[in-house]
Amino acid sequence: MSPVDSNQANHGLLCPEAPIQRTQYPYVTGTSVVAIKYKDGILMVSDLGGSYGSTLRYKSVERIKAIGKHSLLGASGEISDFQELLRNLDDLILYDNMWDDGNALGPKEIHSYLTRVMYNRRNKFNPLWNSLVLGGVKNGQKYLGTVNMIGVTFEDDHVTTGFGNHLARPILRDEWHENLTFEEGVKLLEKCMRVLLYRDRSAVNKLQIAKITEEGVTISQPYSLKTFWNYSAFENPTSGAEGSW
Numbered sequence: 279m280s281p282v283d284s285n286q287a288n289h290g291l292l293c294p295e296a297p298i299q300r301t302q303y304p305y306v307t308g309t310s311v312v313a314i315k316y317k318d319g320i321l322m323v324s325d326l327g328g329s330y331g332s333t334l335r336y337k338s339v340e341r342i343k344a345i346g347k348h349s350l351l352g353a354s355g356e357i358s359d360f361q362e363l364l365r366n367l368d369d370l371i372l373y374d375n376m377w378d379d380g381n382a383l384g385p386k387e388i389h390s391y392l393t394r395v396m397y398n399r400r401n402k403f404n405p406l407w408n409s410l411v412l413g414g415v416k417n418g419q420k421y422l423g424t425v426n427m428i429g430v431t432f433e434d435d436h437v438t439t440g441f442g443n444h445l446a447r448p449i450l451r452d453e454w455h456e457n458l459t460f461e462e463g464v465k466l467l468e469k470c471m472r473v474l475l476y477r478d479r480s481a482v483n484k485l486q487i488a489k490i491t492e493e494g495v496t497i498s499q500p501y502s503l504k505t506f507w508n509y510s511a512f513e514n515p516t517s518g519a520e521g522s523w
Contacts (some may be wrong), residue, residue: 281509292447293312295315302498304355304356304359304407305330305331305355305356306323306328306329306330306335306336306339306356306357306479307328307355307356307357307407308324308327308328308329308339308353308354308355308357308360309324309325309327309329309330309440309441309474309476309478309481310325310354310438310439310440310441310442310446310471310474310481310482311323311324311341311342311352311353311354311409311411311438311439311440311442312436312437312438312442312446312450312467312470312471312474313325313352313411313413313422313436313437313438314422314435314436314450314454314458314463314466314467315413315420315422315435315436315456315458316458316460316462317436317456317457317458317459317460318460318491318492319415319420319489319490319491319492320350320414320415320420320421320422320489320491321460321463321464321467321487321488321489322342322350322352322411322413322487322488322489322490323341323342323468323470323471323485323486323487323488324341324352324354324469324485324486325471325474325475325483325484325485325486326338326339326340326341326482326484326485326486326500327339327480327481327482327483327484328357328435329480332479333341334479334480334482337359337482337484338358338484338500340486341353341354341357341360341504342486342488342497343364344488344490344495344497345367345371345388345412345414346371346374346382346383346388347382347494348382348383348384348385348413348414348415348416348490349383349384349385349388349412349413349490350366350385350412350413350488350490350495351363351367351388351410351411351412352410352411352488353408353409353410353411353439354409354410354440354469355406355407355409355427355439356406356408358409359406359407359408360408362406363392363395363406363408363410363504364408367388367391368411370383370388370391371383380382382457384414384416384417384421385412385413385414385415385416385421385422385423386416386421387424388412388414389412389421389423389431390426390432392410392412393425394432394475396408396410396425396426396427396428396429396431397428397429397486397520400427400428401428405427405428406427406463407427408426408427409424409425409427409439409440410424410425410426410439411423411437411439412422412424412425413490415490415491415492416488418492421433422434422435422436423437424437424439426439427456435454435456436450436454437512438470439449440472440478441474441477441478441480441481442474443493445470445473445474445477445478446471446473447468448473449466449469449470449473449510450466450470453468457475464487467487468503471485471503472505475503475505476505476512483502483503483505484500484501484502485500485501485502485503486498486499486500
């Protein structure tokens with residue numbers, strides 16, 4: 279055996295394979311999702327931005343998907359982890375349909391499944407880096423809930439993820455009511471997304487709004503909001519600030 283081969287053999291004995299590594303940090307991410315209950319069902323909105331680190335690299339990433347007959351799913355966070363979740367949900371819906379018993383999984387069951395998946399992955403120290411919003415309507419009952427990457431979950435009349443928890447949620451607390459019409463709901467969601475567009479660097483002015491009712495799911499084509507950027511605070515953001523900056 280040559281000296282080189284001997285060194286390689288010794289290196290292999292003394293230094294075993296590197297340990298398995300988990301996802302340490304998300305790569306391509308989406309920002310806020312906002313969802314509300316309205317008179318006839320659930321409305322959900324997100325933009326189509328996908329950020330590679332701090333670079334807004336992709337501008338056509340759809341983050342709202344229909345799940346089965348009765349549910350609508352939106353996601354913030356790592357896009358590849360969201361795609362993995364969608365593959366798992368496709369398998370779940372297919373298995374459910376194979377029973378052919380006239381019943382279908384509703385939003386409450388899908389949400390429960392997602393909470394178990396997220397918490398299970400967290401306990402393995404291999405989380406799916408997403409915050410999820412799950413809404414739906416079944417048998418006349420509206421359902422809206424959320425779960426984050428460590429399995430924290432709750433239900434509410436309006437939910438948000440990402441920066442929306444800080445900027446959109448106060449607007450919803452002030453202006454949401456249970457008898458919102460479709461037009462009023464869309465207007466409220468657009469107001470939230472406009473504020474997020476002004477204040478969230480990861481947001482992009484290209485949105486999709488989805489609704490789900492007893493009749494089914496409708497996801498709009500992407501569109502842009504009218505914006506106004508000539509506010510004095512935007513033109514000179516450091517005006518009145520203290521210090522040398």
